[in-house]
Amino acid sequence: MRLSKFFLPVLKExxxxxxxxxxxxxxxxxxxxxxxxxxxxxLPLGLRVLKKIENIVREEQNRxxxxxxxxxxxxxxxxxxxxxxxDAYGKEMLRITDRHDREMxxxxxxxxxxxxxxxxxxxxxxxxxxxxxxxxxxxRDEIRPRFGVMRGREFLMKDAYSFDVNEVEARKxxxxxxxxxxxxxxxxxxxxxxxxxxxxxxxxxxxxxxxILAETGESEVFCDAELVNxxxxxxxxxxxxxxxxxxxxxxQYYAATEEMHDQTKFESEVPEERxxxxxxxxxxxxxxFGTKYSEPMKAKVMTPEGKxxxxxxxxxxxxVSRLLGAIIEACHDDKGVIWPEEVAPxxxxxVNLRQxxxxxxxxxxxxxxxxxxxxxxxxxxxxxxxxxxxLSTLELIGxxxxxxxxxxxxxxxxxxxxxxxxxxxxxxxxxxxxNKLTASA
Amino acid sequence: MRLSKFFLPVLKExxxxxxxxxxxxxxxxxxxxxxxxxxxxxLPLGLRVLKKIENIVREEQNRxxxxxxxxxxxxxxxxxxxxxxxDAYGKEMLRITDRHDREMxxxxxxxxxxxxxxxxxxxxxxxxxxxxxxxxxxxRDEIRPRFGVMRGREFLMKDAYSFDVNEVEARKxxxxxxxxxxxxxxxxxxxxxxxxxxxxxxxxxxxxxxxILAETGESEVFCDAELVNxxxxxxxxxxxxxxxxxxxxxxQYYAATEEMHDQTKFESEVPEERxxxxxxxxxxxxxxFGTKYSEPMKAKVMTPEGKxxxxxxxxxxxxVSRLLGAIIEACHDDKGVIWPEEVAPxxxxxVNLRQxxxxxxxxxxxxxxxxxxxxxxxxxxxxxxxxxxxLSTLELIGxxxxxxxxxxxxxxxxxxxxxxxxxxxxxxxxxxxxNKLTASA
Numbered sequence: 001m002r003l004s005k006f007f008l009p010v011l012k013e014x015x016x017x018x019x020x021x022x023x024x025x026x027x028x029x030x031x032x033x034x035x036x037x038x039x040x041x042x043l044p045l046g047l048r049v050l051k052k053i054e055n056i057v058r059e060e061q062n063r064x065x066x067x068x069x070x071x072x073x074x075x076x077x078x079x080x081x082x083x084x085x086x087d088a089y090g091k092e093m094l095r096i097t098d099r100h101d102r103e104m105x106x107x108x109x110x111x112x113x114x115x116x117x118x119x120x121x122x123x124x125x126x127x128x129x130x131x132x133x134x135x136x137x138x139x140r141d142e143i144r145p146r147f148g149v150m151r152g153r154e155f156l157m158k159d160a161y162s163f164d165v166n167e168v169e170a171r172k173x174x175x176x177x178x179x180x181x182x183x184x185x186x187x188x189x190x191x192x193x194x195x196x197x198x199x200x201x202x203x204x205x206x207x208x209x210x211x212i213l214a215e216t217g218e219s220e221v222f223c224d225a226e227l228v229n230x231x232x233x234x235x236x237x238x239x240x241x242x243x244x245x246x247x248x249x250x251x252q253y254y255a256a257t258e259e260m261h262d263q264t265k266f267e268s269e270v271p272e273e274r275x276x277x278x279x280x281x282x283x284x285x286x287x288x289f290g291t292k293y294s295e296p297m298k299a300k301v302m303t304p305e306g307k308x309x310x311x312x313x314x315x316x317x318x319x320v321s322r323l324l325g326a327i328i329e330a331c332h333d334d335k336g337v338i339w340p341e342e343v344a345p346x347x348x349x350x351v352n353l354r355q356x357x358x359x360x361x362x363x364x365x366x367x368x369x370x371x372x373x374x375x376x377x378x379x380x381x382x383x384x385x386x387x388x389x390x391l392s393t394l395e396l397i398g399x400x401x402x403x404x405x406x407x408x409x410x411x412x413x414x415x416x417x418x419x420x421x422x423x424x425x426x427x428x429x430x431x432x433x434x435n436k437l438t439a440s441a
Numbered sequence: 442m443r444l445s446k447f448f449l450p451v452l453k454e455x456x457x458x459x460x461x462x463x464x465x466x467x468x469x470x471x472x473x474x475x476x477x478x479x480x481x482x483x484l485p486l487g488l489r490v491l492k493k494i495e496n497i498v499r500e501e502q503n504r505x506x507x508x509x510x511x512x513x514x515x516x517x518x519x520x521x522x523x524x525x526x527x528d529a530y531g532k533e534m535l536r537i538t539d540r541h542d543r544e545m546x547x548x549x550x551x552x553x554x555x556x557x558x559x560x561x562x563x564x565x566x567x568x569x570x571x572x573x574x575x576x577x578x579x580x581r582d583e584i585r586p587r588f589g590v591m592r593g594r595e596f597l598m599k600d601a602y603s604f605d606v607n608e609v610e611a612r613k614x615x616x617x618x619x620x621x622x623x624x625x626x627x628x629x630x631x632x633x634x635x636x637x638x639x640x641x642x643x644x645x646x647x648x649x650x651x652x653i654l655a656e657t658g659e660s661e662v663f664c665d666a667e668l669v670n671x672x673x674x675x676x677x678x679x680x681x682x683x684x685x686x687x688x689x690x691x692x693q694y695y696a697a698t699e700e701m702h703d704q705t706k707f708e709s710e711v712p713e714e715r716x717x718x719x720x721x722x723x724x725x726x727x728x729x730f731g732t733k734y735s736e737p738m739k740a741k742v743m744t745p746e747g748k749x750x751x752x753x754x755x756x757x758x759x760x761v762s763r764l765l766g767a768i769i770e771a772c773h774d775d776k777g778v779i780w781p782e783e784v785a786p787x788x789x790x791x792v793n794l795r796q797x798x799x800x801x802x803x804x805x806x807x808x809x810x811x812x813x814x815x816x817x818x819x820x821x822x823x824x825x826x827x828x829x830x831x832l833s834t835l836e837l838i839g840x841x842x843x844x845x846x847x848x849x850x851x852x853x854x855x856x857x858x859x860x861x862x863x864x865x866x867x868x869x870x871x872x873x874x875x876n877k878l879t880a881s882a
Contacts (some may be wrong), residue, residue: 007508007573009562033561035513035554036545042511043558050511059709067448070491070597072476073514073578074547091540094515096547099532099582104477106515106547108538113476117484120474121450132448137514137578141540154513387589 022328023148038145038153064180079101099223106139133160170312175243190341208283225256337398346379355404463769464589477584479594505621518544574601611753616684630781651725658720664696665817787820794847
């Protein structure tokens with residue numbers, strides 16, 4: 001992508017309304033613009049990252065055997081009256097009346113809609129297990145939206161819903177998502193720690209939050225360093241196998257959010273040198289809630305024993321748009337964002353320090369074409385701007401690797417390669433620079 | 442994708458509420474489920490097609506130089522009060538009040554929001570031309586939603602907005618989208634005819650609808666056969682060149698929707714043998730409306746002459762979810778959908794006529810693996826079901842090409858290759874069948 005043909009409105013000043021670093025950097029780097037209170041437009045740079053995150057989530061849901069569909073944003077109130085949650089949900093639900101005075105709402109979550117879909121089509125245990133997910137915009141009418149996309153009102157979420165014939169099978173579905181989540185966050189360059197959680201208004205008896213550790217995290221968390229350091233199950237995991245082992249390998253360690261924390265237990269279970277007390281950001285939450293919705297909504301299946309029984313369900317959420325903020329909170333320095341490669345808006349960049357200089361233009365065009373040919377998804381700063389401004393923008397928007405080409409270097413046959421993650425800048429020949437970038441592709 | 446691990450709830454009966462063929466087939470083929478009046482859930486099969494259509498639209502917008510961003514579904518009413526449309530828009534606008542009693546709405550279109558984005562960042566003609574688009578869910582509170590996704594309330598739309606320094610440049614942007622649309626619909630296997638249209642509530646002086654001809658179309662259209670038969674500009678079109686020629690090559694011919702039709706003019710301009718009077722479905726609509734929004738909303742740029750002037754705008758819509766219905770209206774027979782290859786939910790299928798038979802299973806698994814390896818995105822019907830049911834489902838969901846494997850054929854060393862588009866079934870060896878499917882990949 002040539003920046004001269006892109007729309008990247010970076011800001012020089014940090015807007016006063018942004019209180020946390022991810023919000024500040026997203027505004028400054030031209031990733032989002034506030035369109036209403038807690039409601040954002042995703043500008044082209046932000047949208048690129050959002051789509052990369054969404055795609056990793058999708059791939060790992062598919063790998064775990066979940067099937068994608070898409071539920072609408074607007075839901076009829078009737079379904080929520082059936083489950084009993086319409087009155088219970090409170091003011092965070094955005095309630096809407098249409099032109100015929102029918103009650104509707106902007107979905108804050110989708111247990112009711114998916115249960116309605118399930119009961120319309122599935123009648124027998126033979127059609128199970130089933131895990132249906134979607135990635136859709138949701139709305140929660142937060143009383144005080146803040147922290148940019150971290151606590152917005154309109155937000156993008158992946159939510160999956162599992163259906164099983166009984167509790168034993170439902171737990172297996174839960175373990176699958178538990179493992180898929182660890183792989184998902186790991187692919188984004190994040191360390192996400194599963195922590196036993198309160199089930200809240202969703203209900204159920206078993207629930208885990210997935211927490212990213214970041215100094216600027218929203219809440220305090222406590223866990224065992226062994227758990228933090230454990231690698232994810234891995235993309236070659238057989239999701240058809242018994243995953244209880246993978247689950248227990250992790251849940252044997254102490255890990256709790258503020259609300260669930262028990263200091264005495266923490267100290268007795270975890271040796272002092274392994275006690276991690278840190279700040280964290282929730283990026284995923286999974287629930288096993290049995291028949292809480294299937295019972296009132298009469299979503300029943302025929303069991304192998306020939307009896308009708310309410311289906312056992314779980315739900316599994318990932319805050320897709322929230323992850324952008326969370327990743328920035330975990331990955332930045334005082335100059336800007338430092339994107340992990342897998343989610344970077346562009347994997348590489350070419351910066352022309354003197355646009356219009358014949359030798360510079362030629363060298364840049366050549367490198368840009370070669371990077372494109374290798375599928376490296378490069379950005380080319382071909383704008384007519386000062387070198388200093390171009391280099392600050394490069395750091396601000398956090399492209400992992402860049403080749404910087406200027407007239408002085410070219411005369412000596414060298415260009416600069418900048419690595420945003422290591423912070424290292426090296427001089428080398430153009431060919432060596434290209435090799436360096438494409439070798440890691 | 443193995444159907445045993447997919448969610449494809451086909452219906453045996455045609456639901457009584459569906460009045461038109463596309464709606465009937467989408468329900469029967471398990472593509473959508475109605476969740477509320479005019480509000481649909483996209484089941485896995487339907488979502489696959491929706492994403493393919495969305496992707497073609499995206500690729501052709503990008504090719505024409507438009508830049509993708511994403512505006513929210515919920516918009517503040519204030520912006521619409523600035524443009525003067527808040528009161529004018531009428532009951533089709535879904536108006537919402539949040540917990541703080543602020544007026545909001547579910548966007549039926551995005552001229553106001555994009556103009557607000559533009560004026561926040563762009564100040565000079567040097568930053569132009571600019572064309573920003575997004576693909577997002579919209580809501581229009583139709584008094585009588587009907588025809589399934591063809592006239593739903595919540596629908597997916599691509600809308601692009603161009604910004605230019607003056608009317609001359611704005612026309613160039615209009616021609617770009619005009620050409621991009623012809624390429625877009627052609628890639629979907631459709632013949633879309635551009636017709637001069639009324640500008641309606643969007644405003645402006647120049648507007649075209651893109652109409653697909655289909656016997657079951659919603660309205661009557663009149664045009665010259667020369668225009669219908671003209672090939673699209675082509676994917677190698679240089680969008681930086683002057684496209685007036687491409688535009689005039691087509692607009693020289695008579696083409697009008699019912700509202701714009703003039704029978705006398707039609708008869709005098711078009712020789713009798715070339716007069717096409719048919720039914721059509723609108724799938725795209727483009728507008729050049731100058732300063733209608735930029736003036737009241739004060740979206741101004743500095744001109745080359747050093748004066749401030751309101752920016753000239755156009756908007757360009759494609760009904761992404763509507764296209765599914767439109768394609769089915771144009772491409773079906775009495776057995777089901779006949780997907781054009783580019784938008785088919787799966788490009789090919791393997792049907793096992795006797796699941797559990799060792800030879801059949803082995804041959805099918807082998808073919809399925811080979812098709813996957815060629816990137817043909819195959820579906821494998823590995824369910825335990827009757828051969829007749831499997832073959833009707835195959836026809837109903839309209840997969841372009843299938844290899845059907847049964848025990849009797851295998852003994853004689855042959856399988857069947859079914860071509861949904863030509864309707865031809867041929868017997869041949871397994872290798873020949875594989876060659877036939879992969880040759881066209």
